[in-house]
Structures are given as structure tokens and as C-alpha cells.
Amino acid sequence: MNNSYGDGTRVVHAVDAVPGEPFGAQPVFASVYHLGGQDTYGRTSNPTWRALEAALGSLDGGECVVFPSGMAAISTMLRTLLSTGDTLMLPSDGYYVSRRFTSEMDINVVQVPTAGPYPSFEGVRLVLLESPSNPGLDVCDIATLADAAHAAGALVAVDNTTATPLGQRPLEFGADIVVSSDTKAVAGHSDVQFGHLTAASPDLAASLRDARALSGAIPGPFETWLALRGLGTLDLRLERQAKNAAALYELLSGRVAGLRWPGAAADPAHLLAAQQMRRFNGVLTFELESAEAVEAFLRKSRLVSAATSFGGLHSSADRRAQWGDPVPEGLVRFSAGCEDTRDLVADVSQALGLV
Numbered sequence: 001m002n003n004s005y006g007d008g009t010r011v012v013h014a015v016d017a018v019p020g021e022p023f024g025a026q027p028v029f030a031s032v033y034h035l036g037g038q039d040t041y042g043r044t045s046n047p048t049w050r051a052l053e054a055a056l057g058s059l060d061g062g063e064c065v066v067f068p069s070g071m072a073a074i075s076t077m078l079r080t081l082l083s084t085g086d087t088l089m090l091p092s093d094g095y096y097v098s099r100r101f102t103s104e105m106d107i108n109v110v111q112v113p114t115a116g117p118y119p120s121f122e123g124v125r126l127v128l129l130e131s132p133s134n135p136g137l138d139v140c141d142i143a144t145l146a147d148a149a150h151a152a153g154a155l156v157a158v159d160n161t162t163a164t165p166l167g168q169r170p171l172e173f174g175a176d177i178v179v180s181s182d183t184k185a186v187a188g189h190s191d192v193q194f195g196h197l198t199a200a201s202p203d204l205a206a207s208l209r210d211a212r213a214l215s216g217a218i219p220g221p222f223e224t225w226l227a228l229r230g231l232g233t234l235d236l237r238l239e240r241q242a243k244n245a246a247a248l249y250e251l252l253s254g255r256v257a258g259l260r261w262p263g264a265a266a267d268p269a270h271l272l273a274a275q276q277m278r279r280f281n282g283v284l285t286f287e288l289e290s291a292e293a294v295e296a297f298l299r300k301s302r303l304v305s306a307a308t309s310f311g312g313l314h315s316s317a318d319r320r321a322q323w324g325d326p327v328p329e330g331l332v333r334f335s336a337g338c339e340d341t342r343d344l345v346a347d348v349s350q351a352l353g354l355v
């Protein structure tokens, strides 16, 4: 794919058209192949994986390895890069399952809030960043942190789930590896778990691919095809979701506490986010007075469902404290979907009693 095309063209033409063949890649379900070609056995390679890996690798700017979920990608990365006694630095306000996984590894874990301040990277083997962080939507300066971490001999990984491959390219800022849960906006239809790692170095990608084949944590061909199909409309969906988030930000400004959306000029993370992100998305957060106020909001809304994910077609809201995130009881992570802006704003407005 020609890298000079825009995002929409790149995702629509993620798989080159071949005369006489169907559009896009088809799911190949084989577990065993007649020997003689490049595929031998389903746990080590699959043509549908290759199609999606080529597309995501091109967007991220590195070599991609796909996984059956975001956590399969993250856990494979951590197990591949870290040995007993190594030190990992990771966000105290990032995805909570990553923290839980590392708490069960035989390593030293240093937790740092995404917005900093960051301690010295001396003695750290891997720095995992998450920007914007989930759920707080704080942002960190990836290029500056990657420079400092590399100077101390550490590797740098960035969880790019919230931003998406179209919204941010951490490898261009010096990160060694990008992690993504494609269960969210990349697949985008709330019907598949998926994840990927993209490494700047082919050697690192090869060890991750090897780890996938050895552990057997492999994505199914059908799920891979669903993720690839979702990717084709990522540009369109992000455009509508960001438009909806901007409209909701305007509606909620001055009327709810703790309103955050890095796309808004008034957001404390906006300047930094605008420097390193290529576009914004549909995820915002705000606080209502209590858990009951969030329940009431969800009960009154006709378009917003309670759901613990984000980036899908449907607008959804998640009260993060119920899952153990260290956040206020009434903090809502809101995922603006692809509904008409007018309908969504009217619905949220009536559900919060703003009209």
C-alpha cells in the first residue's frame, strides 16, 4: 500500500485488489497444509493473519504480530521482554488488567502516573506507556520519554489502544513496540476480541511471533477476518465518533465535573496531544455526583448503554469504579458511537436533565 494515501484510502485498500478475486482477504480456516508453500501448520502461520498484519504494520510503521486479544498481546510482550528480577515501569492510571497481570510476575514493578513526574529510568528494562491513558485520558510526551528511557538502556512500549493506529504512531516517536487492543475501535463493532503488537525491529517481531507459536495464544482466522473487515471503516467511524465527542464536550462543559477530552482546546492534555496525535477519537470522561447518578443517567438514556468497552459503533458509558479502577465513584468513561450527532446530544442532554 502506498503510504502517501490518506487514512481512508489506506484502510479501504488495506488488501490490494486482485482481478477475479473477492475484495479483501478471506478467512482461511486450515490447521494443516499440504507442504510445499509458505504455510505448514495453523499455530505458526495463516494467510488471514498475514493480510491483517501487513495492514496494521503499514499503519503503525513497523512489523505487526496479531493476537487473540489485547491482553494476549500485552502478556506475550511482557513475558518475552522481561526475565525474573527485571524492572518494569508502567502507568498507575492505565489499563488495570495490565497492572494485575504484572503483579503476578516475578519482576519489580514501578508505577508512575501517565502525566508524570517520571523518576530515573536507570535499571529499568521496559517502560510501558499508555497515552491517552485509560480511563483518565492523561497524555505523556512519548518522544521525550523514549529518548530518556533509551539513554538509560530501557526498551519502550506504548499501549496505543485509545488512540488507534490512525490516531497516533508511537514508533515514529522512538518507541520500540506498540500494543493495541483491537477489540476496541479497530475492529469497532463490539463483536470480536483482538489485539496486536507492532515492533520497530524485525528481530523483536520475530521473537514475538515465535512466542505466539510456542504459547499457542493464536487468533482464529474468522476473528482475524472480522478485525480486518472492521479496519476498513476505521477512518469513517473515528470521524463520526470524534465529531460526537466534540459535540458532547460542548454540551457538558461547565455542567459536569472532571470533563476530559484531549481533542478539546480547553483540555489540560490538549497541547501535548495535538503535537503527537494525528487525530482525536470518541472517548471522553466526566464525573457525576455518585454511582446512583450514573445509574439514573443510564436508565434515562435511550441511546447510551452501560458497557465496559469503548470504540464501538454504539455509544456506551462505563462507571469505572465498579471494576476497581482507583477513580471517583461517579467517574464515567463515555464512548461516543456513530449515531447522528443531533440525536446523541439530545439524548444525553435529556438523560442528564440538562434541558
Ligand SMILES: *Cc1c(COP(=O)(O)O)cnc(C)c1O
Binding pocket: 069, 070, 071, 072, 095, 130, 134, 159, 161, 162, 180, 181, 182, 183, 184, 193, 194, 195
Ligand atoms: C481493553 C484494553 C486492553 C485489553 O484488551 P482486550 O482485548 O480486552 O484483552 C489493553 N489496554 C487497553 C488500554 C485497553 O483499553
